[in-house]
Amino acid sequence: xxxxxxxxxxxxxxxxxKVPFENSLPLGGAVPDATDFKNYLEEYLxxxxxxxxxxxxxxxxRNNIINALKAMSEDKERRIEKDDAIFLYYxxxxxxxxxxxxxxxxxxxxIQAIVPYDCDSVDSxxxxxxxxxxxxxxxxxxxxxxxxxxxITAVFDxxxxxxxxxxxxxxxxxxxxxxxxxxxxxxYADQLSQEITTIQPAVRxxxxxxxxxxxxxxxxxxxxxxxxxxxAKEDNRHGRFSxxxxxxxxxxxxxxxxYSEIFHHPKFAKITGQNPQCEGTHVKRILFxxxxxxxxxxxxxxxxxxxxxxxxxxxxxxxxxxxxxxxGLFLKTDFNFAxxxxxxxxxxxxxxxxxxxxxxxTSTLDLSKPMIAIQTKFGTxxxxxxxxxxxxxxRKFYAEMAQxxxxxxxxxxQVDRVEEAKDVQVKIQTVAENKFKFTMTTPxxxxxxxxITQTQIVDADKIGLQCFAGMFPKIAHFYRELRYVNIEPKIxxxxxxxxxxxxxxxxxxxxxxxAEDVLVPDGPNLRIGxxxxxxxxxxEAERIPYGIRLVNKAPWGxxxxxxxxxxxxxxxxxxxxxxxxxxxxxxxVPLKKxxxxxxxxxxxxxxxxxFQIKNESDLDIGxxxxxxxxKFVDLSYLQQPTPFVVTRAISTYVKxxxxxxxxxxxxxxxxxxxxxxxxxx
Numbered sequence: 001x002x003x004x005x006x007x008x009x010x011x012x013x014x015x016x017x018k019v020p021f022e023n024s025l026p027l028g029g030a031v032p033d034a035t036d037f038k039n040y041l042e043e044y045l046x047x048x049x050x051x052x053x054x055x056x057x058x059x060x061x062r063n064n065i066i067n068a069l070k071a072m073s074e075d076k077e078r079r080i081e082k083d084d085a086i087f088l089y090y091x092x093x094x095x096x097x098x099x100x101x102x103x104x105x106x107x108x109x110x111i112q113a114i115v116p117y118d119c120d121s122v123d124s125x126x127x128x129x130x131x132x133x134x135x136x137x138x139x140x141x142x143x144x145x146x147x148x149x150x151x152i153t154a155v156f157d158x159x160x161x162x163x164x165x166x167x168x169x170x171x172x173x174x175x176x177x178x179x180x181x182x183x184x185x186x187x188y189a190d191q192l193s194q195e196i197t198t199i200q201p202a203v204r205x206x207x208x209x210x211x212x213x214x215x216x217x218x219x220x221x222x223x224x225x226x227x228x229x230x231x232a233k234e235d236n237r238h239g240r241f242s243x244x245x246x247x248x249x250x251x252x253x254x255x256x257x258x259y260s261e262i263f264h265h266p267k268f269a270k271i272t273g274q275n276p277q278c279e280g281t282h283v284k285r286i287l288f289x290x291x292x293x294x295x296x297x298x299x300x301x302x303x304x305x306x307x308x309x310x311x312x313x314x315x316x317x318x319x320x321x322x323x324x325x326x327x328g329l330f331l332k333t334d335f336n337f338a339x340x341x342x343x344x345x346x347x348x349x350x351x352x353x354x355x356x357x358x359x360x361x362t363s364t365l366d367l368s369k370p371m372i373a374i375q376t377k378f379g380t381x382x383x384x385x386x387x388x389x390x391x392x393x394x395r396k397f398y399a400e401m402a403q404x405x406x407x408x409x410x411x412x413x414q415v416d417r418v419e420e421a422k423d424v425q426v427k428i429q430t431v432a433e434n435k436f437k438f439t440m441t442t443p444x445x446x447x448x449x450x451x452i453t454q455t456q457i458v459d460a461d462k463i464g465l466q467c468f469a470g471m472f473p474k475i476a477h478f479y480r481e482l483r484y485v486n487i488e489p490k491i492x493x494x495x496x497x498x499x500x501x502x503x504x505x506x507x508x509x510x511x512x513x514x515a516e517d518v519l520v521p522d523g524p525n526l527r528i529g530x531x532x533x534x535x536x537x538x539x540e541a542e543r544i545p546y547g548i549r550l551v552n553k554a555p556w557g558x559x560x561x562x563x564x565x566x567x568x569x570x571x572x573x574x575x576x577x578x579x580x581x582x583x584x585x586x587x588x589v590p591l592k593k594x595x596x597x598x599x600x601x602x603x604x605x606x607x608x609x610x611f612q613i614k615n616e617s618d619l620d621i622g623x624x625x626x627x628x629x630x631k632f633v634d635l636s637y638l639q640q641p642t643p644f645v646v647t648r649a650i651s652t653y654v655k656x657x658x659x660x661x662x663x664x665x666x667x668x669x670x671x672x673x674x675x676x677x678x679x680x681x
Contacts, residue, residue: 005254006084006085007045007087009089010089011038012054012056013057013060013091014027014030014057014060016058016117017115026176027234030157030234030239031091034054036246037089037242037246040246040249041087045288057117060116061118062119062132064116065116066132066136066140070140072086075147083149084151085151087154087155087288088153089154089155090154090156092114093114094156094180094232095115095180096110096113097111097133099111111603112133114132114137138605141220142219145219152220156225159177177231177232222278225241226273226275230274230275232274233274241274241276252265254286257286257287258285259278259282259287260283262278266370299373299374300327301314301372304358311356311358312354313355314352315353316351316352317486317661318486318629322379323346324377326346327345327356327373327374327376327377328340328343328344328374329344331369332369341371343376352659378414382476383480384415384416385426386416386424387421387424387427392429394436401468410469410470426439427440427441434461435458436458436460438475440570442454442621471643471644472643475570475643478572486663491554491558491660492628492662492664494553494555495551495626495628496551497551497626498526498551499526499527499547499548500525500526500546500547501545502547502608503520504518504519505520520601530666532666533671533675534670536671544611545600546600546610546611547598547599547608548575551596557592557595557630557657558591558630559578559633560626561626563625564623564624565624565625566614566622567621569644570644571640572638573639575599578590578633612670613670618672621669621670622668624666628662
């Protein structure tokens with residue numbers, strides 16, 4: 001490790017349970033797995049044993065697990081500092097149960113839970129001890145994040161589908177599932193309901209955007225052994241997932257590995273029948289590190305045919321790749337992209353992949369080494385055209401930058417000055433020496449849409465030529481991705497998109513002793529005629545949370561990613577993304593067939609959105625772009641900070657669904673002054 005990690009851990013391993021479970025096989029690997037992780041933390045990360053809390057078998061009761069997590073947030077000894085790494089590991093049985101009535105959704109869904117040592121036994125008051133539901137764990141982790149920061153990693157080597165225990169019997173796969181079927185999946189619903197008391201506040205609490213930053217997927221990174229419908233298995237007295245994960249962690253230094261890279265890393269062994277999942281807002285971080293890293297370049301994995309003459313690049317039309325795009329070929333270990341091995345051109349373009357022919361020097365390449373493709377040419381549709389009036393000083397300034405060797409790459413194939421202002425989104429004019437005004441016109445994305453202009457003044461001398469030139473690829477990226485229109489078969493006819501204002505409903509959970517703010521829709525769907533038109537007075541800016549509901553009437557489950565394009569500062573923010581998973585694995589489908597996905601509220605764990613008018617006018621507009629696909633796609637490269645601010649942030653046979661995707665664009669208009677009187681109860 002290049003730098004010592006301050007880390008505090010809670011490790012839980014349960015082989016033996018107080019009450020035997022019907023139709024389940026005894027576990028033998030959970031305790032050894034927890035012990036192996038303890039050894040890894042001590043030997044590889046130099047974590048003192050005093051900072052590791054182990055709960056094994058009878059120690060891992062429901063109360064002890066909950067109290068251990070509460071102790072991390074309370075930290076009475078004040079050992080844990082802000083942004084110290086916090087690690088939670090659980091190996092044992094998982095299950096699914098019916099939710100309490102306060103958490104029921106349509107269509108009905110069970111909730112996931114881990115099974116403590118004393119689960120299904122009778123406590124001193126004559127009640128059955130329930131499992132620990134996922135929402136209780138979420139509350140506890142959110143409380144830790146509020147006080148200690150969101151540098152939290154949770155690893156669960158268990159499975160959550162109770163139905164899998166019904167099929168235990170002869171099988172080619174001798175692994176033991178880490179799942180149990182409790183006495184009744186509904187046995188605990190009423191009991192859990194009694195633990196929840198709804199308190200309607202007399203005065204609506206003031207909510208700022210930061211208030212929601214440590215909720216749900218914003219509080220921690222979750223690495224889980226499998227999808228909700230799969231079995232997490234153990235054999236040879238070790239969990240398959242834990243074994244694969246530890247092998248990777250012991251081989252690759254933690255400070256060189258991002259969470260999002262774990263399951264497609266070449267040293268992470270494929271697990272038969274298990275599709276590990278990686279969830280969380282901060283999956284692009286380095287392991288056990290709260291630092292924000294620079295944006296990653298748009299890169300794609302490559303696979304080769306048996307003879308090594310052709311390759312499949314795992315990027316397709318959903319990634320805004322066209323037939324005239326070009327790619328550089330690099331070793332995956334060449335993190336700085338210092339040595340280009342050749343150029344790839346697009347052959348047959350498909351929704352999620354394209355075929356390419358390798359360069360002529362293929363015989364000199366070691367095809368056993370993992371390679372990636374980096375997009376170097378975006379095609380004619382991906383170029384940013386800007387206009388500068390005749391005789392304006394920026395014409396000469398731009399020409400000199402484009403001819404300067406260390407700056408030319410910022411403009412090559414991405415930026416071009418045109419002679420006519422018609423249909424140009426960006427206009428650049430000189431306002432003083434080396435000081436320029438960028439005037440940007442909102443693209444028309446839907447019929448009858450409002451169009452406005454935004455301005456930004458940039459002092460090239462103040463920020464430096466390198467930063468100034470570096471703005472242009474980001475501006476090009478914003479308009480290229482926003483304007484891109486899907487030419488594949490449309491599926492949006494099956495999708496409903498709704499946007500709601502949210503309100504806090506305070507819920508006190510007696511089990512954990514915390515009052516939890518639960519966001520619920522407040523009022524009707526605000527998307528009317530395909531457009532959202534919001535009245536946001538200054539005094540309510542950043543105080544009103546909003547949530548999105550996606551309704552799926554398609555004949556297949558879909559992966560959903562939602563981005564907000566801000567036309568004022570040209571930033572692109574991710575509001576929701578599908579789970580990261582191993583490239584050969586299937587990621588858990590978030591938008592299930594006949595179901596809905598709530599973003600900003602509900603059980604999915606995504607954070608709500610707060611809109612604000614950033615300019616001095618009374619009108620602003622942004623766009624929600626919703627990507628939907630029948631296959632998992634990593635679209636994280638779309639995100640970017642504003643180009644106009646220099647940031648130092650390390651910034652059964654079942655017929656398979658067709659390979660298709662779509663996106664839906666929703667304009668969001670923000671007004672300080674209502675266009676009609678606003679009525680409120």
